[in-house]
Amino acid sequence: MGIDTLTEYILVAVALLVLLGGMAVGLLRGRGGKSKELPPEHRPPERPKGSADHRSGTIVLDRPSEHAKPEETKGDETPDDEGLAGKTAETPAEEPADPTLAEPGPAEQTPVDEEPAAATTTPQATPEATTDEDFTPVESDADERARTAATAPTAEPTESDAAPQEAPTTEPEAAPEPEPAPEPELDAPAPTRDRMRSLRSRLARSNGAIGKGLLALLSQGSLTEEDWEDVEDTLLAADLGMEPTTELVDSLRERVSVDGTTDPEVAKDWLYQDLLKLVDPTMDRGLAASRVDGRPACILVVGVNGTGKTTTVGKLARVLVANDRDVVLGAADTFRAAAADQLETWGARVGVPTIRSDRDGADPAAVAFDAVKAGHEMESDAVIVDTAGRLHNKVGLMDELAKVKRVIEKQNPIDEVLLVLDATTGQNGLAQAKVFAEAVNITGVVLTKLDGTAKGGIVVAVQRTLDVPVKLVGLGEGPDDLAPFVPEAFVDAIVG
Numbered sequence: 001m002g003i004d005t006l007t008e009y010i011l012v013a014v015a016l017l018v019l020l021g022g023m024a025v026g027l028l029r030g031r032g033g034k035s036k037e038l039p040p041e042h043r044p045p046e047r048p049k050g051s052a053d054h055r056s057g058t059i060v061l062d063r064p065s066e067h068a069k070p071e072e073t074k075g076d077e078t079p080d081d082e083g084l085a086g087k088t089a090e091t092p093a094e095e096p097a098d099p100t101l102a103e104p105g106p107a108e109q110t111p112v113d114e115e116p117a118a119a120t121t122t123p124q125a126t127p128e129a130t131t132d133e134d135f136t137p138v139e140s141d142a143d144e145r146a147r148t149a150a151t152a153p154t155a156e157p158t159e160s161d162a163a164p165q166e167a168p169t170t171e172p173e174a175a176p177e178p179e180p181a182p183e184p185e186l187d188a189p190a191p192t193r194d195r196m197r198s199l200r201s202r203l204a205r206s207n208g209a210i211g212k213g214l215l216a217l218l219s220q221g222s223l224t225e226e227d228w229e230d231v232e233d234t235l236l237a238a239d240l241g242m243e244p245t246t247e248l249v250d251s252l253r254e255r256v257s258v259d260g261t262t263d264p265e266v267a268k269d270w271l272y273q274d275l276l277k278l279v280d281p282t283m284d285r286g287l288a289a290s291r292v293d294g295r296p297a298c299i300l301v302v303g304v305n306g307t308g309k310t311t312t313v314g315k316l317a318r319v320l321v322a323n324d325r326d327v328v329l330g331a332a333d334t335f336r337a338a339a340a341d342q343l344e345t346w347g348a349r350v351g352v353p354t355i356r357s358d359r360d361g362a363d364p365a366a367v368a369f370d371a372v373k374a375g376h377e378m379e380s381d382a383v384i385v386d387t388a389g390r391l392h393n394k395v396g397l398m399d400e401l402a403k404v405k406r407v408i409e410k411q412n413p414i415d416e417v418l419l420v421l422d423a424t425t426g427q428n429g430l431a432q433a434k435v436f437a438e439a440v441n442i443t444g445v446v447l448t449k450l451d452g453t454a455k456g457g458i459v460v461a462v463q464r465t466l467d468v469p470v471k472l473v474g475l476g477e478g479p480d481d482l483a484p485f486v487p488e489a490f491v492d493a494i495v496g
């Protein structure tokens, strides 16, 4: 019993020890489960995450769902990023950009990424609302700066603080640049009244010899047949034309035979009277250049190449401007490349708009149509349409001109068709005149380059041929060298 009892005691004791040991192990395991939840050692590695999330303040928007997702995130971020966590969750899909940007809520984050937004608009203020407001002004500031100054548009938002202060100094400097616009000083065209008298010397220089020669003959007192032939030749050389020449010689013969004189002044008076009669001061030389029936007057300018059409249109614009008319120019000479530029320059000098095509060879009728349309819209007094020079014997070209006329007339009657004739071409110009008159209804003639020829007689010849008056004469290349034709001044300059 003694030994058995001892053995039993020992066994019991061992069993107790084993039991106690087991319990101890169990206890230790239970603690081990909790340690997973608070592993301070894991935090350091997560910091970078936290800082990454700051950036995500702006980036988060791209992936809102990630932030809304698992609780793990919450678990992980809870410690450092309280603010962010909450807002990201709200942000989800709807408010992508703005809200998140606004998020800088956590004051500390502001300086890092969104400094600009907050800074520009006196940040701090309120949390959420502030952020929205903050952002708007930032944008507008940047926009304004972008509009006025051209300086580092992208950098500005980031350096918003400095920007507003720099803006006032840089902006005003950039703005003055456009000032040059008002600079273009317009020409003040010379008055047109008596312009022909003021240009008399040009006519006298070129055509004065006719008068001198005639007066010398007439003042002889008694003229032989040979002298009368000389008179006739002089008049024909001046391109007066056969018929008017014969008329004039007959009239002078009669005067001499009745009142034979050697007084040059009397002879001059005879010549003046007879020439003036041929030039016909009774013709209506008025130019239709005023509004009619609530629409602008339309003036179409035609002629062969190089007669001075474009120059004449430019000069005529000046004449009208000098008479307080509002004018629109139409560059329907789309054939000669430089014509539209040339016309535009003329117009710009007196502040007159030019309607043109940017394309060489464009349909001249379309340009003419647009010019007249613009004249209507601008309520101008007159629209002057320049056309391409064309050979009078080319059927296609003349048809094109007739088309220009027809197209214009679809929206506006044509009040004037001015035929530009180069006076130096003399009688040859008459053949052109006839053909143009068939294609379009010519209402007036512009005789150019009268300053460079002794063929002033063409005035009479062309009027007789077309039965239309010479309304304007070109007496030089200067901008104001176009004059309304005044018969008395013309004859006076010839007779001297």
Ligand SMILES: Nc1nc2c(ncn2[C@@H]2O[C@H](COP(=O)(O)OP(=O)(O)OP(=O)(O)O)[C@@H](O)[C@H]2O)c(=O)[nH]1
Pocket (backbone or CB within 6 Å): 303, 304, 305, 306, 307, 308, 309, 310, 311, 312, 333, 336, 339, 388, 389, 390, 448, 449, 450, 451, 452, 473, 474, 475, 476, 477, 481
């Ligand atoms: N001396 C003088 N030259 C003139 C006069 N009118 C025009 N000219 C000159 O004539 C030349 C031709 O003038 P433009 O206006 O280009 O002639 P255009 O008829 O439009 O020519 P195209 O478009 O080719 O048919 C230019 O050198 C003008 O300066 C004038 O009255 N007197």
